[in-house]
Structure formats: structure tokens, C-alpha cells
Amino acid sequence: MADLFAPEPSPDAAAPPGPLADRLRPTRLDEVVGQDHLTGPEGAIGRMVAAGRLSSMILWGPPGTGKTTIARLLADAVGLRFAAISAVFSGVADLKKAFAEARDHARLGTRTLLFVDEIHRFNRAQQDGFLPYVEDGTVTLIGATTENPSFELNAALLSRAQVLILHRLDAAALGQLLTRGEAMEGRPLPLLPAARDALIASADGDGRFLLNQAETLFSIEVPEPLDPAGLSALLHRRVAVYDKDREGHYNLISALHKSLRGSDPQAALYYLARMLTAGEEPLYVLRRLTRFASEDIGLADPQALVQCIMAKESYDFLGSPEGELAIVQACLYLATAPKSNAAYAAQKAAWRSARETGSLMPPKTILNAPTRLMKDIGYGKGYAYDHDAPDAFSGDDYWPEDVIPVDFYTPTGRGFEAKIAERLAYWDKLRKERRDG
Template identity: 80%
Template sequence: MADLFASEPDSATPEAAQPLAEHLRPRRLEDVVGQEHLTGADGAIGRMVAAGRLASMILWGPPGTGKTTIARLLADAVGLRFIAISAVFSGVADLKKAFAEAREHARIGTQTLLFVDEIHRFNRAQQDGFLPYVEDGTVVLVGATTENPSFELNAALLSRCQVLILNRLDRDALERLLERAEAAEGRALPVDADAREALIATADGDGRFLLNQVETLYSIRIDQPLTPAELSKLLHRRVAVYDKDREGHYNLISALHKSLRGSDPQAALYYLARMLVAGEEPLYLLRRLVRFASEDVGLADPQALVQCLAAKDAYDFLGSPEGELAIVQATLYLATAPKSNAAYKAEKAAKRTARDTGSLMPPKNILNAPTKLMKTIGYGRDYDYDHDAPDAFSGDDYWPEEMVPQGFYTPSPRGFEVKIAERLAYWDRLRKERRAGE
């Protein structure tokens, strides 16, 4: 039976015509850079290869970190037939053909490694289609994804696969790629030392992007080594990996929130800038800051909420980029404000008690009596009007008769809540004194 998917899709491409990234693709697992925690002797992949038996797995990591390369080398290392499909271009019919081919080869004793690039792009029903073939060993599934598998893949599929996390390539790993490129070309890159560092930085951990930039440099006649400024004019910077509805988005907003809570204005500004530079919607950031003002600052500094709403108005008025400075100001205010989650905890406790107590009636003396019948049955009777009481405080009991007074809100010993705590203590003392005198 003829293979529908070539085991080496680019084998027909003349080597001279191959992109540099393809030409330098590692031929052995030990040549893969930056993923030694997986491919080394003590890593999950290294151990599987040593045992000669692969488990189905999901390779999760940023673009350009070697997911496809590792999948190909795994098949070679343990002697499996390799086929690759992309969830972007393939559908159910393609999967059925791939599984049928794998079964045909299994009958003659050849197991298949099925590599599925961008596996998260298959819908839930399509992902379910993998299950019987993974379970009965028809294929060893190796899926690649840039998205968090716990969000994007079925629990049933995840339970049958190991999730292996690939690291963003660090500076040392990217430098090794540059050295390999120079060895392959037989000449040094036409850049000075500072530009070399800038070239590595612009790759943002993506090895494939770096090698594509290197290929561009080698394809142009450059008489003198480029400086960083000259390099930046010639090459573009890699756009930061950031999908507004995916994990990168949630990771950065979480980092911003935690930095604010930890009163670190420098880190908070960094994560705010990361999101703005990546194209995040400023109004989304403002909504999160407004929430933070109530959740994590609260009455420790009542002006925090005012500052955030003022920043929202300023941004509405000015737009980008001028209005973004108001967002920065609100961020700095929140990061440097005293912190309290007392209001947040009080909300949770009050809602919990409200659910538990059901429909208890408030005491009749604090109910309005707009009709004669309501007055007759006691609504509003003996209500103590606080403004007529000494210190404008009656000390009355406002709780349902079936409940004892609750304590939901406890001010923190920080900021303005110090004053609130003093005021509450004063009222508690008056309340006890007046009830003792009844």
C-alpha cells in the first residue's frame, strides 16, 4: 500500500535550495539544542529511546523550539515509520487514511509514529477519533502544540499521552545555532559583537526565526560587519508570541496582577508594557486594574478605584498612545498603594451566609410602611432614627431575629483602613454601652 504521507517531506528538495533552518535540522536527538531536560539520558525522551519503546506524547512549547525535529528523530531512534500531518490542513478523511495505512503496516510488523502538528486545532470530536488507535497501539501519537494542552485538548486524549514541555531557547542555545550556521556557511556572520547579541535578542527564543534571519544576512552582500543600528534597519524584530484569547494572554495578566499585589511597581510596569507592545486592548487592561483596585487595595486606599476610573476616562478621551500614560499612572498607583483584601473577603463571606440563610425577614422596625396595612402589622414601628440619637448612632440591631450579628468585614491594619478600624471599634463600644443601659 502506497504511503499517503511521505516520511521525509523535504527529501525531494535539493539541498542547495533548502532553507538554512531545514539544512541545519539535527540528524540526532543529542544535536537538538535547548531541550536537554527531555532529550538527555535522564530526560523523559532519553529514557524512552534507551528502552526502545515510545509512549504517545504531546510536545508543548513555543514556536521554533524543535517539536517537529524531535518527533522525526524519535521515529528514527526506535525504528518507527514516520508520517506527519498538520491539523491546519487536514480533516477527518485524512486521519482515516492515515490510520488505515498504519494498520496495514502494523500487519507486517511495522509500527507508525503519527506526528500531528498544531494538534490543538482539531476540534473535540476529531480529537476523540485518535483514542482507539492510540489505545490499541496502531499509532504512537506525537502531537505538537503551542497552546496549553489542559485548555485545548480533550481530557480523554491527555490521559493517554505524556505532556512534555519544551523550553523557549535561551541565549546559549541560540548561540550554538549561530555557530552551526557559520560552520555550514564556512564564514562568520557579517555582524559585530554587539549586533550578534542584538540578533539573538530579536529572535525571542525562536530558533527557526533566528536561522531565517541569518539566512537573510548571508544572502546580502555586506562589506563591513553590521552594528546593532545597521542590523535593526536591515532585519525586522520577531513579533512577540501573544494570542489574546490564549495562554500567553492569561500568563501575562496574571503576572501583572501578582506584581501589583506584591507592591513591585517595576515588574508591574514591565508586564503592562509587554501586553501593550503585543497589542493587548487597553480597555481590557483598565478593566483588570479597576477590579484590582477593589479586590487588592480596597478601603486601604479608597482613591485607588478613583484613579483607575479616571485613567479609563482619560484613555477614552485621548486614545492611544497618549492615553496609555494614564494606564501607567493607575498601575503605579495600585502597585504603591497599601494593600487590603478585606472587602474581597467580606463579599465572599456575606454571599456564603446569604446563601445559607435563605429568605429571613429583616426586623420589622427597619422596614418601610408605605400602606396602612403594613403600619398595622408593625412595619417601621419603634425605629430609632440615628440622626436623632447621641453621636448620630442609635446602636440598634439590624439583623433578622433568627440570626446573631455576623462579622464579615475586618479592616486591615494598613492605610485608610486603620481609621475605619478605629471607627468600628468606637461604634462597637457605644453599641455595647447603650444595650447595657436598656
């Protein structure tokens, strides 16, 4: 138990060192790792700094890639006052205060760089509030976001700011951070080379996470350098970035769909695993697989749709994790099935034709006549019952009188559709013979 009567620490006592990530924060733009395409001499930021003129910008990138650090260094590099707010903790009153302070400093000849972290969390009205202050130069806005600005930020704000994309830190950049951390601590991490590689991989491109993990390793005593298994037992992996209602969700489902379409079962299984292990709702994935079965396979393999429906039934019956194997089976079936979008193309063409032709009546020969009046005016007259015709095919014309027959559905020569194509060609031949005869 802590001593409640312990003396107050002396004001001169040394403060404990801050987190390793903060102590390693770069002091110059050329110390930022992994973003040379922006901060280098030929990069957008490098050019602006060299010219001494900074425009408003949105820094878009994953967590832990240096967005806040770059904003701070930009202010120093071009001689601007640095002010920061977070959209997570700030409201309208905070924005008004920030703009008022920036205007007061402008009167004294000092311009302000306003850094707004998580800027996508401000609503549309709040984002509009930035516009007059950006336009009149009261502030140079640097917004940071992990979300796609195209979806999350107002078009008016985007038109007044450059969008600069920060890259996920690669293994080389993360390795540089570890080396700097070891230099600051004055000792190497207690890791074997393979464990060091595993530590870098576990960060998933997030430099801040990596340095926090390294700090944990520096703080403990281990008798021997750790191998990958020992490291795994001691530390956890970074949870994959995946918001089920944001861009990561749509990017992965797009990648899954296109891998299936490209008949690559290995890549398809990888993206399926990425989604499910990140917490995606399995029924959502099943809905997308079922849609794919009709859109990209169709009648080239009619069993594709059956596989998806049965996978859904199996998942409902077994639950997770056992039922996820049925989803895997459906995914692999779709990836390895013959592909055809003929049914999808036929649907779009038929829908378009239906909208264009309106409410034209079908020919009377194929209309039922449940009343005497309808029979008297010709409903059903002359209808040829196909089962009574040779080959169970009458060859009648079923189109409205003012519509020229159209081939909406054109089967491919792949899979089961090859047989359908033969059958349609045969019926076309019979239809022509009976029409001409």
C-alpha cells in the same frame, strides 16, 4: 523581464540549496539544542530511546524549539515508520487515510509514528478519533502544540499520552545554532559582538526565526560588520507570541495582577507593557486594573478605584497612544497603594451568609410603613432615627431576629482602613454601652 524562450534547465542541474534552518536540522537526538532535560540520558525521551520503547506523547512548547525535529528523530531512533499530518491542513479524510496506511504497515510488521502538528487545532470529535488507534497500537502518536494541552486537548487523549514540555531556547542554545550556521556557510556572520547578541535577543527564543534571520545576513553584502543599530535597520524583531484568547493572554494578566498585589511597580509596569505592545485591548487591561482596585486595595485607599475610572475616561478621551499614559499612571498607583482584600473577603462571606439564611425578614423597626395596615402590625414602630441620637449613632440591632450578627468586614490596619478600624471600634463601644445601659 524574464526570457520566455529560455531553454528548460537540465535535469542534472544542481538544485538550489534549501533554507538554512532545514540544512541545519539535526540528524541525531544529541544534536538537538536547548532540550537536554528531555533528550539527554536522564530525560524522558532519552530514557525511552535507550529502552527502545516509545509511548505516545504531546510535545508542548513555543514555536521554533524543535518539536517536529524531535518527532522525526524519535522515529529513526526506535525504528518506526514516520508519517506526518498538520491539523491546519488536514481533515477527517486525511486522518482515516493515515490510520489505514498505518494499519497496512502494521500487518507487514512495521509500526508507525504519527506526528500531528498543531494538534490542538483538531476539534474534540476529531481528537476522540485518535483513541482506538492509539490504544490498539496502530500508531504511536506524537502531537505538537504551542497551546496549553490542559485547555486544548481532550482529557481522554491526555490520559493516553505523556505531556512533555519543551523550553524556549535560551541565549546559549541560540548561540549554538548561529555557530553551526556559520560553520555550514564557511564564514562568520557580518556582525559585531554586540550586534550578534542583539540578533539572538531579537529571536525571542525561536530557533527557526533566528536561522532565517541569519540566512538573510549571509545573503547580502555589507562593507563592514554591523553594529546593533545597523542590524536593527536591516532586520526586524520577531513579533512576541501573544494570542489574546489563549494562554499567553492569561499568563500575562495573572503576572500583572500578582505584581500589583506584591507592590512591585517595576514588574507591574513590565507586564503591562508586554500586554499593550503585543496588541492587547487597552480597555481589557483597564477592566482588570479596576477589579484589582476593589479586590486588593479596597478601602485601604479609596482613591485607587477613582484612579482606574479616571484612567478609563482619559483613555476614551485621548485614544492611543496618548491615553496609554493614564493606564500607566493607574497601574503605578495600584502597585504603590496600601493593600487590603478586606472588602473582597467581606463580599464572599456576606454572599455565603445570604444564601444560607434565605428570606428572613428584617426587624419590623427598620421597615417602612407606607400603609395603615403595615403601621398597625408594627412596621417602623420604635425606630430610632440615628441623627437624633448622641454622636448620630443609635446602636440599634438591624439584623433579622434569627441571625446572629457577623463581622463580615474586618478592616486592616493599613492605609485609610486604619481610620475605619478605629471608627468601627468606637461604634462597637457605644453599641455595647447603650445595650448594657
